[in-house]
Amino acid sequence: MSAKIRRFLVRRQPETPCLVVDLDVVRQNYEALNKALPLATIYYAMKANPAAEILRLLVALGSSFDTASIYEIEQVLAAGAPAERISFGNTIKKQVDIARAFSCGVRLYAFDSEAELDKLAAVAPGSRVFCRIVMSGEGADWPIGRKFGCEVDMARDLLVRAAGLGLDPYGVSFHIGSQQRDLGQWDIAIGKTAMLFSALNDAGITLKMVNLGGGFPARYKTEAPSAERHARAIMNAVTRHFGNDMPNLLVEPGRFMVGDAGIIQSEVVLVSRKGYDDDVRWVYLDIGKFGGLIETMDEAIKYRVRTQRDAGPKSQVIIAGPTCDEADVLYKRAAYELPVDLKAGDKVEFLAAGAYTSTYCSVGFNGLPPLKTYCI
Numbered sequence: 001m002s003a004k005i006r007r008f009l010v011r012r013q014p015e016t017p018c019l020v021v022d023l024d025v026v027r028q029n030y031e032a033l034n035k036a037l038p039l040a041t042i043y044y045a046m047k048a049n050p051a052a053e054i055l056r057l058l059v060a061l062g063s064s065f066d067t068a069s070i071y072e073i074e075q076v077l078a079a080g081a082p083a084e085r086i087s088f089g090n091t092i093k094k095q096v097d098i099a100r101a102f103s104c105g106v107r108l109y110a111f112d113s114e115a116e117l118d119k120l121a122a123v124a125p126g127s128r129v130f131c132r133i134v135m136s137g138e139g140a141d142w143p144i145g146r147k148f149g150c151e152v153d154m155a156r157d158l159l160v161r162a163a164g165l166g167l168d169p170y171g172v173s174f175h176i177g178s179q180q181r182d183l184g185q186w187d188i189a190i191g192k193t194a195m196l197f198s199a200l201n202d203a204g205i206t207l208k209m210v211n212l213g214g215g216f217p218a219r220y221k222t223e224a225p226s227a228e229r230h231a232r233a234i235m236n237a238v239t240r241h242f243g244n245d246m247p248n249l250l251v252e253p254g255r256f257m258v259g260d261a262g263i264i265q266s267e268v269v270l271v272s273r274k275g276y277d278d279d280v281r282w283v284y285l286d287i288g289k290f291g292g293l294i295e296t297m298d299e300a301i302k303y304r305v306r307t308q309r310d311a312g313p314k315s316q317v318i319i320a321g322p323t324c325d326e327a328d329v330l331y332k333r334a335a336y337e338l339p340v341d342l343k344a345g346d347k348v349e350f351l352a353a354g355a356y357t358s359t360y361c362s363v364g365f366n367g368l369p370p371l372k373t374y375c376i
Contacts, residue, residue, distance in 0.1 A: 001263050001306070001349065001351055002022045002024070002025055004022050004024060004376060005020050005022050005263055005376070008020055008374065008376050009265060012374075014265070014372070014374065015372070016265050016266050016267040016286055016287075016347070017264060017265065017266040017267070017285075017286050017287035017291055017292070017371060017372075018264070018265055018371065018372045018373070018374060019262050019263070019264050019292070019353065019354065019357055019358050019371055019372070019373045019374070020262060020263055020264075020265065020373075020374045020376065021049070021051065021053075021054065021258065021261050021262040021354050021373065021374070021375045021376070022261050022262070022376060023053060023054065023057050023261070023375055023376065025260060025261035026054055026057060026058070026257060026258055026261045026354075027057060027061065029227075029253075029256060029257050029258075029260065029261065030042065030044075030058065030061050030063060030257060031061075032227060032228075033216070033227055033231075033251070033253055033256065033257075036227055036228050036230075036231035037231045037234065037235070037249070037251060039235075039246070039249050040212065040234075040249035040250060040251045041064055041248070041249065041250050041251070042063050042064060042251055042253065043063070043064040043065055043066040043087050043089070043211075043250055043251065043252045044058050044063050044064070044065050044066065044252070044253065044254065044257055045066045045089075045214055045252045045253060045254030045257075046065055046066065046067060046068075046072055046075070046076060046254070047066075047068045047072065047254060047356075047359060048254030048255055048257065048258050048259070048354075048355040048356055048359070049254075049258040049262070049354055049355055049356075049357075049358060049359060050072060050075055050076075050359065051358070051373055051375050052075070052078075052079060053375035054258060054375060055075065055076055055079035055081070056079045056080060058257075059076075059079050059080045059081045060080075063085070064081075064085035064086065064087070064250075065081055065085060065086050065087070066087050066089040066252040066254075067086055067087065067088055067089060067090075068089065068090040069090065069097065070097040070100050070101055073086060073088065073100075073101050073104060073106060074104075077104060082105075083104055083105030083106050083107070084105065084107065086101075086106050086108070087106075087108040087109070087110070087211075087250070088101050088106055088108065088109045088110065089110045089173075089211075089252065090110065091110050091111055091112040091113070091116060091132055091148050091149070092116070092148075093109075093116065093119065095119040095122065095123055098119055098120060098123050098124050099123035099124070101124070102123060102124040102127065106124075106127075107124075107126075107127045107128055108127065108128050108129075108130075108170070109124060109127055109128070109129050109130075110129070110130055110131075110132055110173060110211075111129055111130075111131060111132070111158070111162075112131060112132045112133075112134075112148060112149050112150045112155075112158075113150065113158070114158060114161070117129070117158055117161060117162055117165065117167070118165075120162075120165075120167060121162075121165035121166060121167055124167075125166055125167070126166060126167065126168065127167055127168065128167075128168045128170035128209075129162050129167045129168065129169060129170060130169075130170050130171040130172060130173050130209060130211055131150070131155040131158050131159050131162075131169075131171075131172055131173070132148055132149040132150070132155075132172075132173045132174060132175075132211075133149050133150060133151070133152055133155050133172060133173070133174050133189075133192060133193070133196070134146055134148070134149030134150060134151060134174075135149065135174050135175060135176050135177070135185070135188075135189055136177075137176070137177035138177070138182065138185065139176075139177065139180055139181050139182025139184075139185050140176065140177025140178055140179055140180045140181070140182075140185075140215065141177075141178065141179035141180075141181070141220075141224075141300050141301055141302075142177065142178035142179050142295065142300050142301060143177045143178075144175050144177055144178065148175070149174065149175075152192055152195065152196055152199075155172065155196055156196060156199045156200060156203070159172075159196075159200055159205060159207070160200070160203050160205060163205055169200070169205055169207060170207065170208055170209050171207050171208055171209030171210055171211060171247065171248070172193045172196050172197070172207060172209075172210055172211070173210075173211030173212075173213060173250075174189045174192070174193065174211070174212070174213055175213035175214060175215065175252075176188075176189050176213065176215045177215060178214055178215060178254075178255055179215075179217050179218065179220070179224060179255060179301065180215035180216075180217070180224075180230075181217075181224050181225065183225055183229060183230065183233040184233075185215075186212075186215075186230070186233045186234050186237045187233070187236075187237040187240070187241075189212075189237075190210070190212075190234070190237040190238055190240075190241050190242075191237070191241050193210055193241075194241035194242055197242075197247070207247065208247060208248055209247055209248040209249075209250060210238075210247045210248070210249055210250070211250040211251075211252065212234060212249060212250065212251045212252070213251070213252050214251075214252050214253055214254055214255065214256070215230065216230050216251075216253050216255065216256030217230070217255070217256060218255050218256060218259025218260050218352045218354075218355060219259075219260050219304070219351070219352045220301060220302050220303055220304060220352055221302035221303065221304050221305075221334075222302060227256055234249075254355055254356075255355040255356065257355075258354040258355045259352045259353070259354050259355035260352045260354065261354040262352070262353050262354020262355070262357070263349050263350060263351050263352075263353055263354075264287060264292065264293075264349065264350040264353040264357060264371075265347055265348075265349050266285045266286050266287040266347070266348050266349070266350070267285065267286045267345065267346070267347055267348070268283060268284070268285060268342060268343065268344050268345060268346045268347075268348060269284045269285060269286050269322055269344060270282075270283075270284040270344055271283050271284070271342055271343060271344065272284075279315070279316070280315075280316050280317065280318055281315070281316075281317045281318070281338075282317070282318050282320060283317045283318070283319050283320070283338055283342065283348075284320050284321070284322060285319065285320070285321060285322065285330075285348055286322050287321060287322070287371070288320060288321010288322055288323055288328040288329075288330060289321055289327065289328050289329075289330065290321065290323055290325070290328060290361065290362040290365045290366075290368070291321060291322075291323075291361050291362070291368060291371055292353075292357035292358055292360055292361035292371040293321070293330055293350070293353075293357065293360075294356075294360040294361075295356050295357075295360070296330040296331065299330075299331055299332070299333055299334050302331070302334055303350040303351060303352060303353055304350070304351040304352060305319075305336065305338070305348060305349070305350060305351070306348070306349045306351060307338060307339055307342060307346060307347065307348050307349070308346060308347055309339035309341055309342055309346065310339060312339050312340065312341055313339070313340050314337040314338055314339050314340060315337060315338075315340050316335055316336070316337050317336055317337065317338045318331065318332045318336075319331045319336055319338075322366075322368075323365060323366045323368070324366060325365075325366075357371060358370070358371045358373045
């Protein structure tokens with residue numbers, strides 16, 4: 001937690017649960033990634049946290065933006081981003097939304113299927129398009145799976161077809177998985193991409209861009225390789241597979257950009273046991289999966305947790321949310337320990353919680369309001 005956030009919490013004592021984001025940390029993360037990957041253009045994955053204050057800061061810093069919907073496009077345009085710095089990176093788009101994005105000046109689009117390509121050709125003629133290839137997600141805390149992307153042989157055919165439809169087959173994208181811990185996945189992904197570049201070159205099409213996606217880490221309970229180590233792995237792989245014929249590089253950080261910049265402050269609602277002989281306490285908070293902590297699903301993302309009583313003895317707990325839903329349990333298997341004298345009314349803080357929290361929270365489940373966000 002930054003000193004700036006700590007001062008804010010002490011002075012303002014905001015109602016919990018709330019998310020507090022330090023914009024200075026966002027700036028530092030942007031500048032650090034720019035320094036580590038100077039040859040790549042940063043397209044902030046705004047789905048991680050689209051707060052207007054964050055968008056305006058990144059616009060001023062010169063960032064480009066990866067968007068997942070027409071609504072995000074309109075948000076970032078309102079924040080001052082020019083359309084030429086926007087990528088419509090979702091491979092699943094309504095044709096009417098593509099047409100609206102095109103009318104706004106967006107000319108860079110992702111796809112991974114023939115049907116999506118047909119929509120782009122119909123309402124975004126001449127646009128630059130890039131095909132997403134599927135990756136395993138092995139080594140990532142939050143694997144992406146097969147919802148997005150296609151196999152390399154299909155991507156080759158689709159990019160050839162794109163040229164025939166009057167679109168500009170601009171490049172290839174992939175995502176190795178969010179909070180990726182295996183740096184070797186970059187070499188696998190970039191190697192597949194280089195093979196695709198060669199196959200398209202043989203077909204008379206020169207691709208120009210590699211979209212590296214995300215995967216850069218935030219600091220959760222277990223440390224992951226730093227962004228600098230990720231950057232070195234990327235450049236080693238690009239150099240190995242492309243040599244001096246370097247493509248344009250795009251990168252789409254989300255979690256890395258805003259995760260460490262924010263904390264969620266919550267309050268203990270209840271501490272209880274389920275039986276006289278039960279050694280494990282249940283700690284119920286005023287925030288749970290439906291309030292913004294959905295990435296605790298399957299205990300995939302393990303946040304660092306801090307309380308005001310951490311100096312004393314601790315014991316194992318199960319951490320759960322406040323809603324009347326059996327699924328609203330955050331950590332049962334991960335062996336979290338919290339102070340033995342923790343009680344209702346105490347504050348519990350989730351560190352590095354600036355990404356994929358406020359945008360994941362439900363609107364009105366059990367009547368609870370959305371997660372309040374403060375950007376300072």
